[in-house]
Amino acid sequence: MKVPLYRKFAELLNEAEREKREVARITEEVPDLSAEEAYKIQEELIKIKTNSGHRIIGPKMGLTSQAKMAQMKVKEPIYGYLFDYMFVPSGGAIRMSELIHPKVEVEIAFILGEDLEGPHVTSAQVLSATKYVAPALEIIDSRYQDFTFTLPDVIADNASSSRVVIGNTMTPIHSLKTDLDLIGAALYINGELKACGAGAAVFNHPANSVAVLANMLARKGERLKAGDIILTGGITEAIQLSAGDTVIGQLDQLGDVSLSVKE
Numbered sequence: 001m002k003v004p005l006y007r008k009f010a011e012l013l014n015e016a017e018r019e020k021r022e023v024a025r026i027t028e029e030v031p032d033l034s035a036e037e038a039y040k041i042q043e044e045l046i047k048i049k050t051n052s053g054h055r056i057i058g059p060k061m062g063l064t065s066q067a068k069m070a071q072m073k074v075k076e077p078i079y080g081y082l083f084d085y086m087f088v089p090s091g092g093a094i095r096m097s098e099l100i101h102p103k104v105e106v107e108i109a110f111i112l113g114e115d116l117e118g119p120h121v122t123s124a125q126v127l128s129a130t131k132y133v134a135p136a137l138e139i140i141d142s143r144y145q146d147f148t149f150t151l152p153d154v155i156a157d158n159a160s161s162s163r164v165v166i167g168n169t170m171t172p173i174h175s176l177k178t179d180l181d182l183i184g185a186a187l188y189i190n191g192e193l194k195a196c197g198a199g200a201a202v203f204n205h206p207a208n209s210v211a212v213l214a215n216m217l218a219r220k221g222e223r224l225k226a227g228d229i230i231l232t233g234g235i236t237e238a239i240q241l242s243a244g245d246t247v248i249g250q251l252d253q254l255g256d257v258s259l260s261v262k263e
């Protein structure tokens, strides 16, 4: 595929997000789109956003559970980028009128104290470079019709990134009493338990997810930077949101993170 086509699809996805409308999957027009080409489209999309004044707050990992990887028939997760305009304070609100068909998932965020550069980053190096961990809610909002896509489609669409809520408490990683894979997470919507899991659902340990991310970014000469806020992947399944919902994510030792959903 040629560079002008990367740009064309990136513009389509960016417009879909801005105009809050679903679009057809790219693979309907380009059935043999590869993951490598899809990351080129994603790079164009990121350029469009940064050129229009938005700032990256960190990368995110998606499809990090064995179940999701098996479902998509892939051996490694995917990444995308979170931007400043996606950030919602804990206890704040998102608006359905600004989104297409949002879903929410509970995650653990890592806040790095040191840079991490692949290609051979280990989870032990991730743990030593991490300053804080925090509870997070990720709102994913695929720009594709009916929230359905192939792997290259979702890579091009910035891994469905839409909004992110980070809990108010940042916990120094070395103060945790149990390892992150044993930390339990629960997702409540309107007081009802909708999903639960443990940190191990994320690539066996969320630090593995960050290590894989650093090693994937090294392929294009990028590294993780001190201060990056990294979403490591959903611990719970993603749950559809509706106007009027109140969402609370609870994580052992890390605390709560919440948001409400307005019209």
Ligand code: 0L1
Residues within 6 Å of the ligand: 061, 062, 063, 064, 138, 140, 141, 142, 154, 159, 160, 233, 234, 238
């Ligand atoms: O953050 C995620 O795990 C989302 C990855 C993309 C797949 C999806 O939109 O469900």
Ligand code: MG
Residues within 6 Å of the ligand: 060, 061, 062, 105, 107, 138, 140, 231, 233, 234
């Ligand atoms: Mg996610």
